[in-house]
Ligand SMILES: Cc1ncc(C[n+]2csc(CCOP(=O)(O)OP(=O)(O)O)c2C)c(N)n1
């Protein structure tokens with residue numbers, strides 16, 4: 143598009159603007175009110191690739207997966223009414239996990255808005271709780287600036303989903319237009335700028351004076367691209383790091399200072415370290431109830447520093463001593479030079495002492511006649527040399543993935559953390575594959591979760607997406623079954639779930655399908671899969687009654703973890719003695 | 725203690741919807757909400773009074789409102805000395821022999837009759853909430869037909885200048901939303 147004034151339809155303006163924003167791929171599904179925009183797409187095929195999902199929820203998760211892995215804004219498109227309501231779950235998922243996506247929906251013509259016209263839904267109203275912001279464009283003159291503003295809002299500050307609802311007549315209308323290049327000024331929107339010297343000094347003093355500090359690394363570490371800054375702080379001052387579920391990958395799991403995941407299914411030494419610490423340095427995390435346990439007894443003796451881009455998260459769940467509302471990377475670049483070198487041998491030794499349960503956490507050491515979900519994850523880790531991009535779904539398999547797949551690089555695990563949206567993984571992986579074109583991609587998904595968005599196998603087939611799908615089939619909605627076993631006397635109400643023949647299903651979609659039920663067959667099957675191009679599916683038949691250990695029951699104290707009973711472990715012997723911590 | 729907040733917003737469709745949902749989410753009832761144009765073009769000043777005393781949630785609501793794109797500023801004046809006033813219209817019906825009594829009550833309070841036939845009149849008053857309540861109580865001896873109250877409007881006291889917020893006019897050229905607004909206003 144030249145900068146000379148030219149006439150464009152609203153539909154063309156949409157594509158012109160998306161291209162200006164650097165969009166290369168759009169995930170969507172057509173329908174009546176978005177027809178003009180799809181028609182105009184034909185002119186832009188050489189610049190934008192459109193991926194046809196099988197459900198608009200899928201399209202939003204694809205945009206989300208693409209955004210999480212690339213750091214760019216993902217775009218989803220759909221029609222009004224049912225198309226738009228189908229996108230709500232995807233927007234909510236992106237909202238809870240701060241993922242920048244822009245959703246574009248068609249709307250009935252502006253003249254009939256409000257009359258319950260065919261496929262009319264007040265989607266901007268319905269989407270208020272699940273978006274960072276939403277726009278209804280009622281004037282073609284505002285279309286370009288709105289799209290530009292939407293992208294800006296989506297990826298700045300704390301990222302999140304933004305919805306643009308565009309009536310059909312606005313798409314059809316035309317206007318003389320130049321792309322707005324002037325500075326964007328949004329009076330009510332203030333992403334934070336620099337940090338004051340004062341905070342930096344307080345921060346570094348607290349770290350330098352602490353004896354038992356712990357870094358809590360959240361999703362913000364990745365979103366702020368502050369991975370190396372966090373490691374620098376940790377290494378300089380020998381501070382152990384524990385991550386949230388979404389913080390996984392932000393720091394290399396094999397690093398001696400990295401304790402692994404915290405919280406409900408976190409590593410027990412990580413949780414103990416938090417409880418015993420005298421300083422918590424919370425980096426881009428929000429003290430979700432899944433990581434704090436009982437707030438009253440949470441890390442009782444520590445001072446707390448919270449660096450967070452979203453001011454409404456500060457002092458929300460946990461009261462902190464030093465709150466810094468700013469970009470994490472910026473803060474740490476100021477703080478790190480002021481940190482004194484320390485080796486903290488005493489503190490690190492204490493923490494190592496809590497690693498006593500590693501034997502019973504060694505999944506290859508568990509007594510079991512059947513293949514265990516955790517063993518599958520361990521083997522997938524081995525078979526991919528820890529280098530794959532993993533997209534996990536929601537349930538036991540998600541927690542096992544977090545525990546047993548060691549991630550060394552940022553943005554190598556995508557999962558729905560905040561909303562826990564079953565069905566996220568397959569579409570998110572399809573979306574991610576458009577950015578990670580050369581990486582080995584594995585979807586790790588339960589038999590329940592895959593059946594929520596299984597129709598997207600069609601999308602994977604149509605796009606010949608290079609993803610591998612590992613279905614951990616335990617015949618149950620396993621995580622719910624675990625709660626029923628532990629807290630409802632094993633009354634399994636509606637958790638047994640049957641599945642289609644997944645191998646046949648794969649074949650029906652023209653993919654290679656495999657079934658594995660022994661630990662020995664895992665690596666050889668993976669080798670076959672790795673030779674395939676296009677999508678493959680492997681069903682792992684695993685033990686039905688596996689429990690994810692350790693577990694902090696909801697609302698319990700963080701250090702009160704339920705551990706795997708010793709009688710389920712081989713060679714338990716002398717390690718038992720060290721069990722008494724706290 | 726009731727929470728009183730002043731919110732400055734861009735005057736655009738849906739803004740009240742975006743604000744009120746945060747109260748609803750915590751299951752709080754808004755006591756009163758009063759909105760009107762401010763000294764700056766395109767900006768509405770709103771006073772919200774909410775009957776909940778949990779300080780944690782008071783600050784949560786403030787920070788959540790601040791986060792909205794359409795909100796320019798939020799000021800919690802619950803603990804800042806302020807002038808708080810309400811405006812009310814009260815329609816009463818009297819018997820023939822009660823006119824004198826009605827006039828006496830009106831004279832005693834800060835009120836006046838702004839519309840009236842012989843037996844039905846509309847009384848206008850402003851004041852603090854308690855004053856309005858006591859006028860209404862006094863009028864109860866007649867037949868009250870209708871009451872319309874504005875809800876509280878608040879303004880930080882003159883000697884509290886450090887709490888005064890200054891707002892800039894939104895430049896017509898700058899935000900698309902503003903453009904729409906100023907057009908609507910002119
Ligand atoms: C959309 C949705 N519905 C329900 C739930 C509640 N839920 C959480 S985990 C889970 C079971 C998941 O089952 P499966 O995918 O088989 O995984 P498993 O736990 O067996 O590994 C359910 C039903 C949810 N998180 N999301």
Ligand SMILES: [Mg+2]
Nearest residue numbers: 588589618620
């Ligand atoms: Mg299952």
